[in-house]
Amino acid sequence: MSPLPSNPRLLLIRPDRLGDVILTTPSFQAARSLWPESRLTVLVQESPASVLKGLKQIDEVIAYLPNTEHRGWAGIAKLAKQLRAGKYDGCVHFQANRDIAFATWLAGIPVRVGPLSKGWSYGLFNCGVRQRRSQVEKHEAEYNLDLLRALDPSLEDQSWSTEVAVAKDQVFSAENWLRSQKLNAEQPRVVIHPGMGGSAQNWPMSHYLELTERLLKEKVQVIWSLGPMDAQIQQLAESHKWPNRGPVLWIAAEGQMVDSLAGLYSLVDAVVAPSTGPLHLAVALGIPTVSFYPKLRVQSSKRWGPYHPEALSAILPIDGGKGSVASAMHSVIAVMRIARDCSKAFGKGEAHEAQFRTPSV
16 A cells, blocks of 8 residues: 555655666656656756656656755755655655755655665665665666555556657757768768766777777768767877778767757667666667677666667677677667668657657747
8 A cells, every 4th residue: 555645746866877867767657657646756967857858757857956056964955945845745766865865854755765775764764675786686777666666566567668858959959960060861870979977887999989980881970979078089089090081079068968969869870889878868769779788797788778668779798809899880780770671661669759848948
């Protein structure tokens, strides 16, 4: 039996990186299925918030600002006041963040679900769940769903999916940028995202360079998507001696990485990326992907791999040896061919169609 009223005001919290947030979106869908008339509010950091606004499962997105407004004790008190005004019946912490947990306790939210991992969590989560995520018994998205089951055990096992919302103005901006780069709309476009924040092992940079050369040789248009922190990778790409023309470099502006990246990814044929947020962004958009994962259990694809029942994804080992680049090349061509054939035969699946929202103002 659920400890919540029939139509609760529920706060769903995931205050970390883009990929973690996207892998929590199946829980947003599940929450809406459990409480169709509820008010669902999501608390995430400012960057991933941009691709959640407009999702039909969510009524409101609150930006968590740990470096400015919500910094320190004064920031926690300010957040608590903000949450108290929401009059929430319950909250689910999908990641154990002490400051936010304290704020939800100060706000007087009566039911507080969260993973019991650190000492303080036993005092601040009154509906805690003991999870051993390091054992990697299931996918990260499924660990998140288990936390939601603490509020209603009737939640059934079924195929939920990741999803994001793309702002139409970002798609228009990406279209204009592609035209400015004189890319042929009739030729396949592949984005390679070689950078990552260091949360997992990456494919060797030399492999990304070789894969790019092979794709260009096959008349595939290659775009490298880079963020503000990828200056060294940008320099590497610009200084590399390409046989002919090298890849086009797409570089996100500070503070606009996620929403502009979503606009770009929505217009390409495949994305190649390591285990990082942009990979999960592409999967949520329904774009075929090729990704690389280490054997290390806590970083494996079993826990962090693409999560979508209709995902067209090739997962390769990081330490694939001498044939690693050839395998990646084959996989990129294969996923694009399969996607093209399926599109001709059936059209794009409605269940995996990107959601778009109106231009921002």
